[in-house]
Amino acid sequence: xxxILQQDNRLIKIIFAVIITVACVTMVIxxxxxxxxxxxxxxPNGTYAxxxxxxxxxxxxxxxxxxxxxDVDQLAQRQLxxxxxxxxxxxxxxxxxxxxxxxxxILKREADNMKLxxxxxxxxxxxxxxxxxxxxFPNGQYxxxxxxxxxxxxxxxxxxxxxxxxxxxxxxxxxxxALITGGVTVSDAAVxxxxxxxxxxxxxxxxxISSDDLGKTINPSDAELQAFFKSNQxxxxxAVPETRKIEYVAFDASNLPGGKPQISDAEVxxxxxxxxxxxxxxxxxxxxxxxxxxxxxxxxxxxxxAKAKADDLLKQIKSGGNFADLAKKNSDDPGSKDQGGELGWxxxxxxxxxxxxxxxxxxxxxxxxxxxxxxxxxxLQVEDKKTAHERPLAExxxxxxxxxxxxxxxxxxxxxxxxxxxxxxxxxxxxxxxxKGLHVxxxxxxxxxxxxxxxxxxxxxxxxxxxxxxxxxPAAVATGNGFAIFQVEDVKAAHAPDFATYKSHIxxxxxxxxxxxxxxxxLNKLDxxxxxxxxxxxxxxxxxIPVKTSDFVSKDGQVPDLGAMSGPGAVAFxxxxxxxxxxxxxxxxxxxxxxxxxxxxxxxDIAKNFDKTRAxxxxxxxxxxxxVYMGSLMEKYEKGGAVRYSKQPxxxxxxxxxxxxxxx
Numbered sequence: 001x002x003x004i005l006q007q008d009n010r011l012i013k014i015i016f017a018v019i020i021t022v023a024c025v026t027m028v029i030x031x032x033x034x035x036x037x038x039x040x041x042x043x044p045n046g047t048y049a050x051x052x053x054x055x056x057x058x059x060x061x062x063x064x065x066x067x068x069x070x071d072v073d074q075l076a077q078r079q080l081x082x083x084x085x086x087x088x089x090x091x092x093x094x095x096x097x098x099x100x101x102x103x104x105x106i107l108k109r110e111a112d113n114m115k116l117x118x119x120x121x122x123x124x125x126x127x128x129x130x131x132x133x134x135x136x137f138p139n140g141q142y143x144x145x146x147x148x149x150x151x152x153x154x155x156x157x158x159x160x161x162x163x164x165x166x167x168x169x170x171x172x173x174x175x176x177x178a179l180i181t182g183g184v185t186v187s188d189a190a191v192x193x194x195x196x197x198x199x200x201x202x203x204x205x206x207x208x209i210s211s212d213d214l215g216k217t218i219n220p221s222d223a224e225l226q227a228f229f230k231s232n233q234x235x236x237x238x239a240v241p242e243t244r245k246i247e248y249v250a251f252d253a254s255n256l257p258g259g260k261p262q263i264s265d266a267e268v269x270x271x272x273x274x275x276x277x278x279x280x281x282x283x284x285x286x287x288x289x290x291x292x293x294x295x296x297x298x299x300x301x302x303x304x305x306a307k308a309k310a311d312d313l314l315k316q317i318k319s320g321g322n323f324a325d326l327a328k329k330n331s332d333d334p335g336s337k338d339q340g341g342e343l344g345w346x347x348x349x350x351x352x353x354x355x356x357x358x359x360x361x362x363x364x365x366x367x368x369x370x371x372x373x374x375x376x377x378x379x380l381q382v383e384d385k386k387t388a389h390e391r392p393l394a395e396x397x398x399x400x401x402x403x404x405x406x407x408x409x410x411x412x413x414x415x416x417x418x419x420x421x422x423x424x425x426x427x428x429x430x431x432x433x434x435x436k437g438l439h440v441x442x443x444x445x446x447x448x449x450x451x452x453x454x455x456x457x458x459x460x461x462x463x464x465x466x467x468x469x470x471x472x473x474p475a476a477v478a479t480g481n482g483f484a485i486f487q488v489e490d491v492k493a494a495h496a497p498d499f500a501t502y503k504s505h506i507x508x509x510x511x512x513x514x515x516x517x518x519x520x521x522x523l524n525k526l527d528x529x530x531x532x533x534x535x536x537x538x539x540x541x542x543x544x545i546p547v548k549t550s551d552f553v554s555k556d557g558q559v560p561d562l563g564a565m566s567g568p569g570a571v572a573f574x575x576x577x578x579x580x581x582x583x584x585x586x587x588x589x590x591x592x593x594x595x596x597x598x599x600x601x602x603x604x605d606i607a608k609n610f611d612k613t614r615a616x617x618x619x620x621x622x623x624x625x626x627x628v629y630m631g632s633l634m635e636k637y638e639k640g641g642a643v644r645y646s647k648q649p650x651x652x653x654x655x656x657x658x659x660x661x662x663x664x
Contacts, residue, residue: 047646048072048098051105054640065105069646072098102643106633108169111176118168118175126171134296138352138374180629181622186614192606195613199601201552202572206593207530207540208548208561209522215511218518228510229499235509238494239502243445245490246465249420249433250441250455252482253409256416257436261408268400272393279391283348285359286384288323288341293332294376310370310377317367323381332376345386355380417476417483424474424485432474432485445492456480523583523590530580536594552599561589569593 048071052064076097080090111117118126128137135151136143143151152163220228229236253260272279292310294303313330317323324340331337348360354373358380362368368380423432433440441454448466452458457480464477465488474487499506522543530539540547550559555566555573562569568584568591575581575595584591601609637643 046070049102049643049645051102051109051637052642052644053109054637054642065109067098067101067105072101075101098645103630103634104169104173106637106643107173107176107630110633111172114176114179116172116175116179118171122171123164123168126167132167134374139354139372141353143353177622177626181625184618184622184625186617186621191610191614191617194617195601195606195609197573198555198613199605199609200573201554201599202575202595203550203552203597204572204593204595205536205547205549206559206562206591207526207536207545209519209526209545209590210561211515211519211588214518214522215515218511218514220507220510225503225506225510226499228513229502229506232509233496236496236502236506238496239505240495240497241447242466242494243447243450243492244465244488245445246443246452246461246486247429247440247489248443248452248461248484248486249424249429249438250479250482250484251413251416251420251436251438253413255436255438255482256409256412261405261412263401263404263408267404268397269393271400271404272396276390279396281386281389281391283360283388284345284386285348285362285382286345287343287359288327288339288381288383289333289336289343289355290323290327290331290341290379291333291375292330292377296374306377307370307372310379314367314370314379317379317381323367323379341381360385413483417485421474421476421485424487429474429485429487442489445490455484461486519590520583520585523585523592526590527580527583527592530592530594534580536580536592540592549596552597562586562591562593 046069047066048069049067050064051067072094076090076093079085079097080087080093085093127133136148142148149160152158152160156163156166158166290310290313292306292313294306298306309330313321313326316326324342327337327341331341333341336343346356346359349356351359352373352375354371355378358368358371358378359382362380362382364382364384366382368378371378371380420432420436423435426432427435430440443452446452446462448462450458450462452461455461461477461479461484464475465486468475468488470488470491472487474485476483476485497505526539526543526545529542530536533539537547548560550562553559553565555570557565559565559569562584563586565572568586571581571584572593572595577595577598580594581592584593634643
């Protein structure tokens with residue numbers, strides 16, 4: 001071996017160098033504890049997670065991609081607002097948002113490995129022809145760099161470079177999805193079968209057992225209720241919430257020493273000088289219009305018909321026709337037609353270029369020729385114009401004075417609150433209030449979500465009072481239209497109620513506990529009797545249960561009480577005419593139904609909807625394939641130690657349902 005190494009053979013030396021390097025790396029991995037643990041104890045620089053290549057080499061080759069906590073929080077907040085969800089779901093939304101961004105990073109890495117990167121030229125083509133084209137290139141004309149920047153900042157609140165990077169990333173992920181799902185097909189038979197189900201409509205009778213009505217039949221004795229109350233002691237241990245008795249003295253601007261603050265002319269002038277930009281008026285035009293809409297991509301015949309209609313309306317206007325009346329009868333702009341086409345005052349640059357240029361080129365009283373924009377054909381009539389100017393002090397003084405009064409009053413109230421609070425701490429709340437001509441109010445015992453008598457908004461006072469200790473020093477808090485100085489006089493801890501005062505609540509709880517079993521029993525009884533009689537209406541009549549009749553409804557329809565027909569009621573589509581369903585538990589109601597009639601799609605119906613159904617079915621299967629692919633990738637990366645979380649999510653690797661790749 002020594003002689004071999006002593007030979008001047010470059011290839012052999014390279015081989016041994018590689019062997020030694022691998023051995024060293026292996027020793028580091030094996031001997032250094034926790035070097036590649038999947039969960040970090042803390043995220044550096046606010047990092048939620050990092051993504052690198054899976055496996056040993058992935059830890060050394062290529063850059064890791066950080067997922068920032070700020071990006072996760074922003075996405076979670078945006079989704080929370082878009083879906084109108086309560087704030088308490090924020091932790092769940094944060095977890096989902098983090099997983100979406102991790103998945104995007106993984107998909108981006110895979111797309112890069114497959115050489116699917118998007119070039120600058122690809123980006124330019126996408127912006128010119130894709131979904132942003134109507135905003136950035138209306139009628140094929142670029143809106144300019146300033147317009148581009150305004151569009152990005154106003155709609156996405158980001159920089160141009162970040163916006164373009166996001167578009168590139170989305171294009172790359174779209175390419176990846178197309179590559180993964182490109183081989184997915186659906187047969188003609190599958191399309192016909194899908195629409196056979198989708199296009200079928202049913203009409204049925206259905207007997208409805210309501211939990212609300214059923215609950216009224218549950219009437220336990222006092223002994224049963226007391227036994228229930230006793231066996232559920234833990235449930236009722238804090239049923240009566242904590243309450244507190246609070247002392248407070250409140251004041252507003254009218255109670256300030258020296259009265260309401262006065263505003264001098266010098267203060268008004270100083271405010272005006274500091275906020276002159278707010279009083280600059282841009283060029284404005286007051287205009288009304290008539291729109292004859294033309295959809296983008298419409299054929300020449302449709303476009304010509306719209307143009308002819310606009311030309312005819314212009315001819316009527318020039319012949320003395322009333323513009324407002326013609327707008328009400330003919331305009332396709334739903335936001336202005338009922339007002340005779342009135343759009344009000346418009347700033348320069350706020351409408352599409354063709355409209356903007358025409359509106360500001362006309363004098364008051366003038367009517368334009370027919371002009372075309374991306375929305376169709378317009379006729380404009382200018383009613384008035386304002387040139388850019390700065391509003392004088394005399395004009396805006398009535399707007400400035402209330403602002404300054406509020407500012408001075410607010411500052412004075414804060415100062416007075418601090419003085420009163422200090423005096424109350426030193427001499428007691430009663431003496432401090434009396435010295436200022438104020439009086440102390442003592443509430444009854446009040447819960448945290450209660451109402452404080454005498455205050456327009458006692459929310460902040462209650463929040464602070466329920467975090468303060470009994471007898472703690474007086475503290476100041478804002479009340480909506482002033483301040484209050486308060487202290488907690490007494491506290492009643494949360495406790496179990498006595499049976500007599502809480503009996504109605506206990507009865508409600510008892511009924512709710514009994515309802516599921518009773519509903520199931522009654523539902524099964526109805527179903528059995530209907531099938532014995534082979535008549536749902538007779539069975540329902542015997543049990544005094546109402547029967548309703550649906551309209552013809554498809555699988556994407558809704559039926560009162562039963563809800564969406566894609567849910568439990570979907571069984572109706574699998575039944576033959578005249579058949580009676582089994583028990584259907586739809587939550588707060590139980591239903592048994594019998595099919596009265598069934599309308600299945602004809603061959604012509606299937607043919608008319610064939611392409612649409614194929615596209616829908618193909619999209620669903622492509623989404624399914626891509627979700628499987630995404631799930632496999634997540635498993636591969638996480639098992640390979642390629643995803644490192646600062647705080648491990650509770651369900652790592654889960655793939656949120658949805659279309660396409662994870663979207664922002």
